Amino acid sequence: MERNYQLLKDVLSVPTKTYKEEKMVQFICDWLTQNNIPFYKDQFNNVYATKSETEVGDGFFFPCVVSHTDTVHNLDTINIAEEYLPNAQKEVKLSLKAYNDNGDPTGIGGDDKCGVYGCLELLKELPHLKAAFFVSEETGCHGSKKADPEFFKNVGYAIQFDAPENWMVTEYCMGVSLFDAKSDFYDKCENILVENFNEDLRFMKHPYTDVYALKAKFDFSCINISIGYYQYHTRNEYVVVEDVYNGIETGKKMIESLGYKKYEYKLKEDKYFLL
Numbered sequence: 328m329e330r331n332y333q334l335l336k337d338v339l340s341v342p343t344k345t346y347k348e349e350k351m352v353q354f355i356c357d358w359l360t361q362n363n364i365p366f367y368k369d370q371f372n373n374v375y376a377t378k379s380e381t382e383v384g385d386g387f388f389f390p391c392v393v394s395h396t397d398t399v400h401n402l403d404t405i406n407i408a409e410e411y412l413p414n415a416q417k418e419v420k421l422s423l424k425a426y427n428d429n430g431d432p433t434g435i436g437g438d439d440k441c442g443v444y445g446c447l448e449l450l451k452e453l454p455h456l457k458a459a460f461f462v463s464e465e466t467g468c469h470g471s472k473k474a475d476p477e478f479f480k481n482v483g484y485a486i487q488f489d490a491p492e493n494w495m496v497t498e499y500c501m502g503v504s505l506f507d508a509k510s511d512f513y514d515k516c517e518n519i520l521v522e523n524f525n526e527d528l529r530f531m532k533h534p535y536t537d538v539y540a541l542k543a544k545f546d547f548s549c550i551n552i553s554i555g556y557y558q559y560h561t562r563n564e565y566v567v568v569e570d571v572y573n574g575i576e577t578g579k580k581m582i583e584s585l586g587y588k589k590y591e592y593k594l595k596e597d598k599y600f601l602l
Contacts, residue, residue, distance in 0.1 A: 330448060330572050338444040339423055339435055339566065340405050345397040345465045348372065352396055355443065355460050364450055372396075373470045374460040375478045378450050388483030388547075388589040390582045391457040392449055393537050394442030395464035395471075395489065399560050400434040402427070407435070412557070414567045415492045415527060422557075424565040437556025437566040439464065442488035445554055445575045453579070455587060457482060461537045464489075471537035474544060483589040484512060484547050486578050487538045488554040493570040494527035496520055497551035500539035502532075503594060506548040512590035516550060516581050523577040524553070548590040552577060 343351035352372050359366045359376050366376040374396075377389070405425045412422040425435035446458040459478070461470035490497055497505060506512055520528055538549035555570030 348396045376458045380454040389457040391482045391485045392446045393487040398436030434564040438559040441554040445488040468540040471540035485549045487551040490553045495553045497533045498530040499532040512548040515584045519580045548592040
């Protein structure tokens, strides 16, 4: 599938920092409006979108893709430059990096603007999909902790694009498993992940991201995968375009394999944690 390269650059060009996310939230809302995808914002500025090309009935569960709208970089100006930089396998690839007007690197905010871009691309492409764009993940998943239960009533599983590089899958967040490793959900995801991430694939234990908060609130399976940003949270952060595209394609293939059903996964009572 040919990806919208200009949209990637446009998303990466939007300044956004935790608690200063209005420009990114507005960018997402404008894009959803232009593409006739129904959405709403809650009181916290989380954005929820639902695309359904045909009417769905009882027993239909939406896949949901997830990203967050904040970054750690406090910027007013983002100048995007095309460069050739190494991926995790030390192969030099077309990449995007950000500079200020003085030519100094600033950090591009691929964490998690690459995830925002991935969600938009899949909303454009897939016939039935929900997407949640949460505010203020970087300081403790503040937006996703307040996720709207009504929106998630008919969600069957969630896929977040918020891991760096091109080989990571989050199995545990804050010590809590996001999915059952002995389940149909895992089997279907693993086959695609092995195919797309090859021998470098690793299942990891990570600190928080938004699906950690969703897992505490809801009873569906979640997963988080790499989406192509490197040296995140630093001035020299960059985005490998091919890895972004591969992350999106991996998510798409998982959705096509998992389909429109619910993959229930409830945490054991002794594993619940406070939000």
